[in-house]
Amino acid sequence: MTTAEPGYPSGEFDLAALLAERGAERYELHARHLNHQLPRMLHTIGFDKVYERAEGAYFWDADGDDYLDMLAGFGVMGLGRHHPVVRKALHDVLDAQLADLTRFDCQPLPGLLAERLLTHSPHLDRVFFGNSGTEAVETALKFARYATGKPRVLYCSHAFHGLTTGSLSVNGEDGFRDGFAPLLPDTAVPLGDLDALARELKKGDVAALIVEPIQGKGVHEAPPGYLRAAQELLHRHKALLIADEVQTGLGRTGDFYAYQHEEGVEPDLVCVAKALSGGYVPVGATIGKEWIFKKVYSSIDRVLVHSASFGGNAQAMAAGLAALSVMENEQIVANARVTGESLRSRLAALVDKYELLADVRGRGLMIGIEFGKPKSLTLRGRWTMLQAARKGLFAQMVVVPLLQRHRILTQVSGDHLEVIKLIPPLIVGEREVDRFVDAFTAVMDDAHSGSGLMWDFGKTLVKQAVANR
Incomplete structure (x- = not known):
């Protein structure tokens, strides 16, 4: 008679059974055995999601909600997931x-x-x-x-x-x-x-x-x-x-x-x-x-x-x-060119509308959205507070509601940079462009209201940045 190894449902290896039994421990396992700062960071910004499956340009969580992937695993998933x-x-x-x-x-x-x-x-x-x-x-x-x-x-x-x-x-x-x-x-x-x-x-x-x-x-x-x-x-x-x-x-x-x-x-x-x-x-x-x-x-x-x-x-x-x-x-390169130009041009059209939005640049489906110091007194004071704590916090303030409220995954383009980088799977089309532009517009509207959840979260980020100095 064989005895099951610790953590294994039976003596023989069964991947599906192992994931079913221990998949819920994913964050605890990472904190215990891998880079302990990663789960800590994800928890701080509310990115500690549990994704159950993925296909194309989307993830799904346990509740069946879909998430649009505008990160593509740092560009690895050029064809989307599971082509x-x-x-x-x-x-x-x-x-x-x-x-x-x-x-x-x-x-x-x-x-x-x-x-x-x-x-x-x-x-x-x-x-x-x-x-x-x-x-x-x-x-x-x-x-x-x-x-x-x-x-x-x-x-x-x-x-x-x-x-x-x-x-x-x-x-x-x-x-x-x-x-x-x-x-x-x-x-x-x-x-x-x-x-x-x-x-x-x-x-x-x-x-x-x-x-x-x-x-x-x-x-x-x-x-x-x-x-x-x-x-x-x-x-x-x-x-x-x-x-x-x-x-x-x-x-x-x-x-x-x-x-x-x-x-x-x-x-x-x-x-x-x-x-x-x-x-x-x-x-x-x-x-x-x-x-x-x-x-x-x-x-x-x-x-x-x-x-x-x-x-x-x-x-x-x-x-x-x-x-x-x-x-x-599937003419992937042509799609990247056409869809990317559509996304970039629609985002660039928002620069004149939002004083916190400084620039939109890039080629194809590699697009940078840069934020900058606003002109109005109220927003300038809030911007200065964030910059004093740590440069790059405003971009993080945009990334978080895009995920939390609109289920869109993006990234800040680098440490201490007020830039969001979009590098989605090259298979995205106008449906995904519409979803991102609508969500980004809603987040920008909230940021320019001078109050609301974004700025409340900004205070949390400031405290975290000061604590880590």
Whole structure:
């Protein structure tokens, strides 16, 4: 007779039974065994929801209420949740019982996915598969330094490229870097400042500039002409251009890659991840020029000089192939362009109506909504109170009622930023645009009334911010 393990309903593993028995403990388990600050933060802002299921651009709670997802798992769920084509591909690849990850053969799926990816960047030649965006960045940093023989990588102020030690070295936010030094040799330059870039390149030790065509933190787009001019400067000094398309790539901005909005830009290395597997399996890819790969893998002795244990695994490759097929067959990129423009333009039309609303910017379905100091005396006093406690609290005051009262999930775009970022699944349409604009308008009406639930919640946030100093 077998005895059930603690927490398991029977001696055999039964996932459904385990979730039924212990799923209600989710927040307690996280607080006890994982990052204890996450459930604390979620409880403080009222985000400690219990979502039971998800499909497409929506979640549902235990009461059957739907929630519109305008966050897409930080951009991972580009096709929405549980897309049937990707789901079937994963079932098929598991049923195929492939001889996966033998490490000493060449399976077909990585080559096929690389081939499909390269059709979208014809100036590039080869692909390295890892497991995440930060791994894709780490690969690009290593390849750039080895290929050029130079140690220093430039990045842009306020950039975000990941949180592992190498990618952290090119992270433009001090809050992420504090306490983790020493990092790689690096230097930040302002996004769009070609003079600053030229000054650093003249020192002769720069391997590359890594840049997000649209920065995730704050949703700031590179100025027109900057990427091409930067590319010319870099190549003149035998340095490389690395485009970090982990969040902006795969259709997010209304083109397959965000750098393609500017004619003549052909990065030497491109990093992708997040939406590549349709949200099912961790996967990342570094796409680059032939000469770079041939220099890194210069001999048989160096065949494993850079590799990843799970890189190119069958599940990730099958999901990637299915996701790219869906993007083509369902015209996902075109939808992102059209729907994104509709959403951005309707929100931009509200700037003149609301004095707390400063700017609406972005491309495709990557949109930043920025708030700013109002002119009226009453609102200015309340704004000043929030700013004195902690910059970014007003944006949080908007995010919370969007979820609590309108069941729409959004995010503040970065620490100490008064910006909300919208990066919904690329499958959203006018129904979702209508729902968000109506909800956002209602929240703005409440904020400009000078009283009500928003400002009451603001007092709670102020107390929390002061207590955490």
